[in-house]
Amino acid sequence: MNPIQRRQALVRTASLLAAAAAAAPLAAMAQPASAGKSAGLAPVKLALIESLSGPFANTGEAVYRNLMWAIERVNARGGVTTAQGKRLLQLERFDNKGQTEESLLMLRSAIDSGAHFVLQGNSSSVAAALIDALNKHNEREPQRRVLFLNYSAVDPILTNELCSFWHFRFDAHADMRMTALMQLVAEDKQLQRMYLIGQDYSFGQAVLREARRQLGERRPDIAIAGEELHPIGRIKDFLPYAAKIKASGAQAVLTGNWGNDLTLLVKAAREAGFDGRFYTFYGNALGAPAAMGEAGIGKVVAVADWLPNTPTPESAEFYRAFRTRFPRPQDDYVHMRMQLMIEALAQAIDRARSDDALAVARQLERADVTLAGQRGTMRAADHQFQQPLVVGVMDRQGAPGVPFDVEGSGYGFRVVRQISASDAAMATTCQMKRPG
Structure with a gap:
């Protein structure tokens, strides 16, 4: 379309x-x-x-x-x-x-x-x-x-x-986030096969479409080992999807999944024995780090406008203030x-x-x-x-660059790439109709 x-x-x-x-x-x-x-x-x-x-x-x-x-x-x-x-x-x-x-x-x-x-x-x-x-x-x-x-x-x-x-x-927007993620994908010279999976609605479709386009431009040598859209919010057991990912020989998964659709996918991949990377839009919260556990260290990548371990004193103070206001680990988002x-x-x-x-x-x-x-x-x-964007990689709390974990999981995200607002910006095709 x-x-x-x-x-x-x-x-x-x-x-x-x-x-x-x-x-x-x-x-x-x-x-x-x-x-x-x-x-x-x-x-x-x-x-x-x-x-x-x-x-x-x-x-x-x-x-x-x-x-x-x-x-x-x-x-x-x-x-x-x-x-x-x-x-x-x-x-x-x-x-x-x-x-x-x-x-x-x-x-x-x-x-x-x-x-x-x-x-x-x-x-x-x-x-x-x-x-x-x-x-x-x-x-x-x-x-x-x-x-x-x-x-x-x-x-x-x-x-x-x-x-x-x-x-x-x-x-x-999704294309801006994808461009940030692709900076790390482009640098991973060992990566030869990638699996694309997403929720079957406009956003999930846009993520996979842009992933194909940017892979073709920046890493045409990477083969798309599989591509799948699944119903949003309806899948309780992602093991069949995880089994296909593992059987495809993919070394990494790229997904825009969020909420339980991400947590359950990550958990199923771990149970299926998939040991590749996850390039995600939202892998830094809502249960995903805890679901992956030790298997996610160095392998779950997330792009965001900001992460708790963004290396500035102001950022640390801001995050501590949030945790003071909402001290329950499950409220850490x-x-x-x-x-x-x-x-x-x-x-x-x-x-x-x-x-x-x-x-x-x-x-x-x-x-x-x-x-x-x-x-x-x-x-x-x-x-x-x-606004600026950051890309982080999951690691244990206490590792260099990871003073904070998320959701009491013991795992946080080390910032490995900071992208200025001007570098994150993309052209628009908007032709806005304004009030008289």
């Missing part, structure tokens, strides 16, 4: 789902977070639309902790400034159960609750549907416009063919980009002196924020956040 056909399919699906959601009864809204309630001016409402139940509930709850911590930091310094005065931020939870249709119902509930800002990320298919629905809503009801802040949905099409004035992405996203939103509201979506969007287009030594800026042309 070419890019035009992909775009048409995504838009067609999103349009049908948006129409269905508009006709359906409103779903009940989840209980709001206590943070952000104020006895003075009404808070600025932020709506988190995410999987808070089902197979990916752990990812949704991890996102919620990150956002809550970021919002607590903003509120601790007095909140944001509007023309009416200081206002706190308030985060409300909307469980989409991992379903696109449910996400659109939750979007309507969020808008009806008074939220001007919607936050989502753990599915590019959901993100595409939300973008389409918000484009239509904001044109139809300009007095109730809403912005979409995306922290993890990384299908490149979302800031290219599907780019929208109302959508801002704060994660590096912190992402700098989510913190920078909330900082950018607060900065934009302060500059606009309003929580009006249009006024804030115009300021968010020129966001420039720094936290714990990490700086990010928003590119107005496509609303793709520009």
Whole structure:
């Protein structure tokens, strides 16, 4: 399917789902977070639309902790400034159960609750549907416009063919992450056979497509030993997949899998006796290091916007502060980009002196924020956040460069490559339609 056909399919699906959601009864809204309630001016409402139940509930709850911590930091310094005065931020939870249709119902509930800002990320298919629905809503009801802040949905099409004035992405998209990973793949001269596996939806398909393209350009000598897409969130036993990987003779696996689909895949590979490398987008958390254990040392590679062992004093202090706020090992899942996203939103509201979506969007287009030594800026042309990337390799806690482990596993990630924001940047094909 070419890019035009992909775009048409995504838009067609999103349009049908948006129409269905508009006709359906409103779903009940989840209980709001206590943070952000104020006895003075009404808070600025932020709506988190995410999987808070089902197979990916752990990812949704991890996102919620990150956002809550970021919002607590903003509120601790007095909140944001509007023309009416200081206002706190308030985060409300909307469980989409991992379903696109449910996400659109939750979007309507969020808008009806008074939220001007919607936050989502753990599915590019959901993100595409939300973008389409918000484009239509904001044109139809300009007095109730809403912005979409995306922290993890990384299908490149979302800031290219599907780019929208109302959508801002704060994660590096899949092609940017792949380019970073390929720096290490290109240097591994012993690697001759690689297996590609991913979740069967827009993001997983984009990862495998870009992997093939970049391997062809940078390491045409590497044979693709196998290529597989599997249903997202439905596979309980990955041993058959792991057996195929081992039988293929692959020396490494490249995957964009996340959540339980990654943890179970890694665990199955270990049980099947596969001893090759895993080049991953998300192998640094949510159970993957513990699942791999000793077998993952030196073999699990992850790309991220930031890692706890990023070698700066500011980074170490930032990570310790998160662990103090959330001391349980299973709650250890912190992402700098989510913190920078909330900082950018607060900065934009302060500059606009309003929580009006249009006024804030115009300021968010020129966001420039720094936290714990990490700086990010928003590119107005496509609303793709520009920030450094790092690549890490799994090792035991206490090894050189690994003062911190993750999730109490005893394993952490040593940073082996730091990529500047300018080097991580990629061209865009976005032709953004802006409000008059």
